[in-house]
Amino acid sequence: MQWRWYVMQHVTASGSVRREFAEQLSELGNGRIDVIAKARLDYELADNLVLNASGLFRTAKPMGTDEITDTHSLRLGLDYYLSKTWLLQTAVETAWV
Numbered sequence: 001m002q003w004r005w006y007v008m009q010h011v012t013a014s015g016s017v018r019r020e021f022a023e024q025l026s027e028l029g030n031g032r033i034d035v036i037a038k039a040r041l042d043y044e045l046a047d048n049l050v051l052n053a054s055g056l057f058r059t060a061k062p063m064g065t066d067e068i069t070d071t072h073s074l075r076l077g078l079d080y081y082l083s084k085t086w087l088l089q090t091a092v093e094t095a096w097v
Contacts, residue, residue, distance in 0.1 A: 013042075015037070055075070056071075
């Protein structure tokens with residue numbers, strides 16, 4: 001499921017939630033179920049300059065075990081559009097388990 005919301009003239013919020021199944025991770029045939037949720041907020045500072053912030057939450061559960069791994073990530077970035085085909089990006093990101 002994906003969504004996008006134009007909050008104001010220069011602010012856009014978007015996000016997605018999905019569930020994935022990785023069929024085989026090893027010779028044993030074990031699979032894994034991943035649930036991934038993402039959110040992003042874009043703020044247009046000028047015609048060619050966009051400030052963005054995003055977050056990610058992922059939970060992974062290997063089949064046949066009770067182990068669950070949660071991963072979190074936060075990102076703050078700045079996009080500068082030189083032209084329609086050229087984009088410069090800079091960002092700071094942190095992630096933890």
